[in-house]
Amino acid sequence: IACLVMYLFAEFDDAANLLAANPDATTISIDEPVEIPKNQHSRLQEPGREEDDELLGTDDSDKTELLAGQKKSAPFWTFEYYQTFFDVDTYQVLDRIKGSVFPVPGKNFVRLYIRSNPDLYGPFWICATLVFTIAVSGNLSNFFIHLGKPTYHYVPEFRKVSIAATTIYAYAWLVPLALWGFLMWRNTKVMNIVSYSFLEIVCVYGYSLFIYIPTAILWIIPQKVVRWVLVVFSLCLSGSVLVMTFWPAVRDDNRRVAVATVATILLLHALLAVGCLAYFFDAPELDIPAPIIPAHNGTTVITKSH
Amino acid sequence: FPGLADVSISQDIPVEGEITVPVGSHSPDEDYSTLDEPVKDTIMRDLKAVGKKFVHVMYPRKSSALLRDWDLWGPLVLCVSLALMLQGGSADSKDDGGPQFAEVFVIIWFGAVVITLNSKLLGGTISFFQSLCVLGYCVLPLTVAMLVCRLVLLAGVGTVSFIIRLIVVGAMFGWSTLASTAFLADSQPPNRKALVVYPIFLFYFVISWMILTFTPQ
Numbered sequence: 001i002a003c004l005v006m007y008l009f010a011e012f013d014d015a016a017n018l019l020a021a022n023p024d025a026t027t028i029s030i031d032e033p034v035e036i037p038k039n040q041h042s043r044l045q046e047p048g049r050e051e052d053d054e055l056l057g058t059d060d061s062d063k064t065e066l067l068a069g070q071k072k073s074a075p076f077w078t079f080e081y082y083q084t085f086f087d088v089d090t091y092q093v094l095d096r097i098k099g100s101v102f103p104v105p106g107k108n109f110v111r112l113y114i115r116s117n118p119d120l121y122g123p124f125w126i127c128a129t130l131v132f133t134i135a136v137s138g139n140l141s142n143f144f145i146h147l148g149k150p151t152y153h154y155v156p157e158f159r160k161v162s163i164a165a166t167t168i169y170a171y172a173w174l175v176p177l178a179l180w181g182f183l184m185w186r187n188t189k190v191m192n193i194v195s196y197s198f199l200e201i202v203c204v205y206g207y208s209l210f211i212y213i214p215t216a217i218l219w220i221i222p223q224k225v226v227r228w229v230l231v232v233f234s235l236c237l238s239g240s241v242l243v244m245t246f247w248p249a250v251r252d253d254n255r256r257v258a259v260a261t262v263a264t265i266l267l268l269h270a271l272l273a274v275g276c277l278a279y280f281f282d283a284p285e286l287d288i289p290a291p292i293i294p295a296h297n298g299t300t301v302i303t304k305s306h
Numbered sequence: 307f308p309g310l311a312d313v314s315i316s317q318d319i320p321v322e323g324e325i326t327v328p329v330g331s332h333s334p335d336e337d338y339s340t341l342d343e344p345v346k347d348t349i350m351r352d353l354k355a356v357g358k359k360f361v362h363v364m365y366p367r368k369s370s371a372l373l374r375d376w377d378l379w380g381p382l383v384l385c386v387s388l389a390l391m392l393q394g395g396s397a398d399s400k401d402d403g404g405p406q407f408a409e410v411f412v413i414i415w416f417g418a419v420v421i422t423l424n425s426k427l428l429g430g431t432i433s434f435f436q437s438l439c440v441l442g443y444c445v446l447p448l449t450v451a452m453l454v455c456r457l458v459l460l461a462g463v464g465t466v467s468f469i470i471r472l473i474v475v476g477a478m479f480g481w482s483t484l485a486s487t488a489f490l491a492d493s494q495p496p497n498r499k500a501l502v503v504y505p506i507f508l509f510y511f512v513i514s515w516m517i518l519t520f521t522p523q
Binding site for chain 2: 079082085086088089091093121125128132136139153154155156158
């Protein structure tokens with residue numbers, strides 16, 4: 001037995017000597033699990049899994065809260081304070097617009113694109129563009145609809161620009177204000193995990209209005225069916241962005257309150273679209289103008305008109 | 307002064323001389339001589355400055371004269387003449403006509419201020435009044451287009467006249483936008499140039515739309 005023990009010690013010595021001579025030799029130890037690096041999976045890899053994490057963004061929300069606190073530290077009466085709201089590059093604005101037009105299911109617009117850098121450039125200039133697009137398209141559409149009529153005299157309808165501006169800017173600023181106030185109030189009653197700042201809500205609303213710009217241009221086509229299809233289509237796209245943004249903020253609440261909130265958001269959005277369509281764009285006439293046939297036997301044909 | 311350490315002046319040699327400070331003019335009155343000059347000279351000097359800037363706008367080159375000596379006379383004259391020419395548009399009711407004088411005025415000045423604020427907030431280095439000056443002066447091609455439109459409309463209102471007006475207004479709109487971009491684009495950070503150019507495009511587009519849709523009574 002002593003010989004066996006001596007032999008074993010010799011083996012260990014050999015191994016130790018070998019290791020000492022060759023310290024870089026790979027040794028496999030069996031009880032070590034293979035390490036998976038935790039943060040290496042990109043956000044876009046698995047959309048289905050970890051939906052809550054993506055929507056809530058809890059992994060970096062703390063960090064972003066801290067960063068947000070550090071960023072906007074200039075006092076509000078200086079110019080630099082307002083410059084922090086315009087701290088975006090061209091590609092960022094284009095990305096945000098793309099994100100509002102092509103909503104990725106399961107992704108939250110605010111967490112994915114805004115990431116605690118809400119800007120006022122997008123909402124302001126998208127609203128301005130929308131105002132003028134609706135006014136110009138409405139004017140053009142009315143011109144084409146009434147073109148052949150002898151009694152029609154073209155008018156620029158410039159007053160409608162100020163009405164459009166009031167409506168759209170009121171929607172883009174007052175509705176986020178009301179929504180933010182409502183969410184803050186519910187936050188005092190129910191502990192919501194997700195809460196948005198006022199500027200982030202303004203940002204989401206502003207960028208979600210972008211889809212209405214090409215829609216307004218396409219509304220020039222004087223077909224009722226085409227116009228209503230466009231309304232439904234754009235409402236689905238931008239409405240889904242809004243729903244996916246605000247559902248996580250209210251779903252911890254009472255069920256009925258949550259559903260009512262989301263339904264109100266969608267209803268107001270639809271009301272804006274339908275209202276603009278009804279007010280700025282005259283109803284298209286029917287294609288076949290019924291001519292007035294001179295009365296042979298006392299009957300007249302009345303031309304169809306709306 | 308180490309070099310003068312060994313220079314000594316003996317006590318009995320008087321040091322004398324004259325110390326004079328050369329001045330450009332001998333009396334303060336001649337420095338501010340614009341007070342005494344004839345009124346014609348004063349007006350001609352300002353008119354020449356405005357005219358030189360008009361030439362710079364019509365042939366936009368990379369010169370900084372427009373930016374350095376800004377003035378707002380030119381924009382005011384252009385804005386007032388454009389607003390005046392847009393009067394007399396047809397209206398069945400007061401609500402449906404073209405823009406009123408005050409509306410044109412407000413759109414041009416308020417639009418220019420908003421664009422200037424926008425470019426400054428995005429980090430531009432141009433000063434507030436310089437930007438207003440450039441934007442105002444670049445309305446000149448559109449004012450020329452308005453003049454041409456009114457002349458064409460005197461000849462007749464039809465498809466041909468509309469096509470001529472469309473081409474003229476479109477060309478002048480492009481000229482205005484390019485001229486103002488040429489002056490303003492350099493002062494912006496490079497990755498935000500498109501963000502600054504787009505509102506300028508929108509601004510001149512709205513003015514062009516007002517000019518194009520002008521229909522006389």
